[in-house]
Amino acid sequence: MNSTSDKALMMKVKKGDLDKLGLLFERYNRPLFSFFYRMCKDCDLSEDLVQSVFERILKYRETYTGNGKFTTWMFSIARNAHIDHYRKEKRSEIPVEIDEDRLEAEENESVIIDQKEQKKNLLEIALDRLDEDKREVIILSRYEGLKYKEIADILHTTEGAIKVKMFRAMKELKDLVTMLSEECSYE
Numbered sequence: 001m002n003s004t005s006d007k008a009l010m011m012k013v014k015k016g017d018l019d020k021l022g023l024l025f026e027r028y029n030r031p032l033f034s035f036f037y038r039m040c041k042d043c044d045l046s047e048d049l050v051q052s053v054f055e056r057i058l059k060y061r062e063t064y065t066g067n068g069k070f071t072t073w074m075f076s077i078a079r080n081a082h083i084d085h086y087r088k089e090k091r092s093e094i095p096v097e098i099d100e101d102r103l104e105a106e107e108n109e110s111v112i113i114d115q116k117e118q119k120k121n122l123l124e125i126a127l128d129r130l131d132e133d134k135r136e137v138i139i140l141s142r143y144e145g146l147k148y149k150e151i152a153d154i155l156h157t158t159e160g161a162i163k164v165k166m167f168r169a170m171k172e173l174k175d176l177v178t179m180l181s182e183e184c185s186y187e
Helices: 006-014 020-040 043-059 070-091 100-112 115-129 132-143 148-155 159-186
Strands: none
Touching (some): 006 020, 006 043, 006 070, 020 070, 043 070, 115 132, 148 159
């Protein structure tokens, strides 16, 4: 096993060499931030959740077995941190607000900017409008580059179920992009 592989570093963290966690943080803080930001569209919250993931990695390092990819284990922790945050927020009865002004501004700006940027904006808006579970599967697969098997492990389901969920999510995303594109062409 390569001494700088994710598994090797995590095994060293598990054995008490906590300095190695810094190397893992350097490798994965940006992909985790990207995952959280795409899920919640809040920079400060995304940064807090990244910190929470690494605190949990440290806290639960004894549970790491080295089986499977490190990123699968890490994104399972990330997903749980995200879910726990919103459960806690729900209990404190702070409503989760959708920033309609931001969505409207993105729609208005997309008319002005070039076609490539417009398509990217439409995709982001459509992604925001998907149900959280569908958005999560697309983000893990298309943006974070995880394989269906890894996503299945994270979500505690089968690879076949992920393929079906991904197919449905991509179909809905395509339909939303088409609808948004048509809306923009009428404005």
